[in-house]
Amino acid sequence: MQNRRKFIKNTLLAGASFALADNVFASGKKGKKPIVLSTWNFGKKANTEAWKTLGSKGNALDAVEKGVRLIESDPTERSVGKGGRPDRDGHVTLDACIMNHLFQCGSVTFLEQIENPVSVARMVMEKTPHIMLSGEGALQFALAQGFEKTNLLVPESEKEWREWLKKSEYKPIINIENHDTIGMIALDQIGNLAGACTTSGLAWKMHGRVGDSPIIGAGLYVDGEAGAATATGHGEEVIRVVGSFRVVENMKRGMSPQKACEEAVKQIKKLFDKRNADMSNTQIGFLALNNKGEYGAFALKKGFQFAVKSEDSDLLLDANYLS
Ligand code: SD4
Numbered sequence: 001m002q003n004r005r006k007f008i009k010n011t012l013l014a015g016a017s018f019a020l021a022d023n024v025f026a027s028g029k030k031g032k033k034p035i036v037l038s039t040w041n042f043g044k045k046a047n048t049e050a051w052k053t054l055g056s057k058g059n060a061l062d063a064v065e066k067g068v069r070l071i072e073s074d075p076t077e078r079s080v081g082k083g084g085r086p087d088r089d090g091h092v093t094l095d096a097c098i099m100n101h102l103f104q105c106g107s108v109t110f111l112e113q114i115e116n117p118v119s120v121a122r123m124v125m126e127k128t129p130h131i132m133l134s135g136e137g138a139l140q141f142a143l144a145q146g147f148e149k150t151n152l153l154v155p156e157s158e159k160e161w162r163e164w165l166k167k168s169e170y171k172p173i174i175n176i177e178n179h180d181t182i183g184m185i186a187l188d189q190i191g192n193l194a195g196a197c198t199t200s201g202l203a204w205k206m207h208g209r210v211g212d213s214p215i216i217g218a219g220l221y222v223d224g225e226a227g228a229a230t231a232t233g234h235g236e237e238v239i240r241v242v243g244s245f246r247v248v249e250n251m252k253r254g255m256s257p258q259k260a261c262e263e264a265v266k267q268i269k270k271l272f273d274k275r276n277a278d279m280s281n282t283q284i285g286f287l288a289l290n291n292k293g294e295y296g297a298f299a300l301k302k303g304f305q306f307a308v309k310s311e312d313s314d315l316l317l318d319a320n321y322l323s
Contacts, residue, residue: 035293035310036063036186039232039285042080043307044316046071046182051309060186060194061100065118068096068196071182072116075154079180082115083154084200086161088170089207092152095214096121096198101224105131107214108138113149118198120147121214131216135208152200164204171204171281181213183220183230185289193228193291195220201235211235217245226252227290229260233283233300237268247288257288258296265298265322285319298322 034054038046050067054060072081072094079085086092096117097107106125108117109132120142124133133141143149181199188194197220199213212218212235219235221244222228229247231238238244243264250260264286272279285304289295297306297319304319 032187032189032191033293033311034188036067036184037287037289037295038067038184038307039182039230039287041305041316042071042077042182046184047307047309050184050186054186054188057189060188060192063186063188064184064194064196065098065122067184068118068182068198069116072118072198078157080182080199082150082152083157084152085157085203086153087207088204090161091207092200094200095210097214097216097220098122098125098196099216099220099222100194101192101222105216107132107216109210109214110135110208111138113139113152114142114147115150118196181232183232183287185228185230185287187289187291187293191291193222193224195222195228195230197230212238212243215239217242219244221245221248223248223252227257227288229286229288232285237282237284240271241267243286247286251288251290256296257290257294261286261288261296261298265300269300269322
């Protein structure tokens with residue numbers, strides 16, 4: 001449970017500036033002002049961690065990796081890394097990716113027993129000629145790189161899963177605790193962008209199911225000349241529209257980060273309407289940051305929060321939403 005009082009205080013403090021749809025962290029001639037954004041309320045502590053790097057002139061790639069690792073390693077955060085809820089067979093399977101301003105990227109999907117999939121993804125990017133490794137192969141690679149096997153299933157998650165097993169109703173749950181998946185995007189002092197995205201995916205999903213989070217262009221995309229975006233929520237819907245790529249391309253065509261996120265959410269809604277599909281059990285949220293340090297966020301429904309940290313702010317905000 002988040003600290004509600006603190007959240008309200010931060011939101012009030014933030015309200016005025018966020019109301020100006022396009023928040024600007026001015027870039028000086030000598031360099032950019034660093035800024036980091038993350039999904040959901042746990043984004044606040046992840047941003048604090050990332051800021052240790054960003055705020056001391058470190059680079060955006062290191063910052064996002066370190067920031068999301070904090071959440072991956074926290075067994076009390078039950079939608080990412082260690083502590084994540086298992087699939088319907090009781091396995092915790094993780095998806096993660098990372099990307100920098102030069103289109104260099106790495107990803108792991110369906111990875112078990114490794115606490116920090118984002119760091120394995122970074123090694124895929126830096127130490128192999130590939131972009132994605134999956135399942136058993138990703139595990140083999142991680143072990144060869146010196147990662148250690150660990151039990152990711154914490155007693156609380158196992159208990160919930162055993163409870164679910166009683167009915168075994170196949171209805172993967174999105175945003176079970178209002179903080180699923182950490183997507184983090186950052187701009188560093190020299191003006192480089194980077195992003196990372198990591199999750200245990202939908203609770204009680206089918207074994208082998210992979211969502212949007214580790215898919216470059218869906219859960220995360222970075223174009224050093226335009227901006228960065230990340231997504232959270234119903235992965236299948238984000239994949240359909242290649243959501244984060246779409247948001248970044250929107251910025252490239254001149255839209256503000258806010259408008260870019262809104263357009264992508266509207267497109268997803270349009271596709272639901274076209275298919276006459278039920279939207280009651282879904283949520284989608286996008287976060288975007290351009291290379292001037294302007295940011296935006298938008299969701300399909302109420303409830304999507306995101307955290308922003310820069311030299312002079314440290315906020316948890318409620319994103320605007322469609323309906
Ligand atoms: C997925 N996008 O696996 C993730 C889950 C998520 O809020 O972000 N839920 O589809």
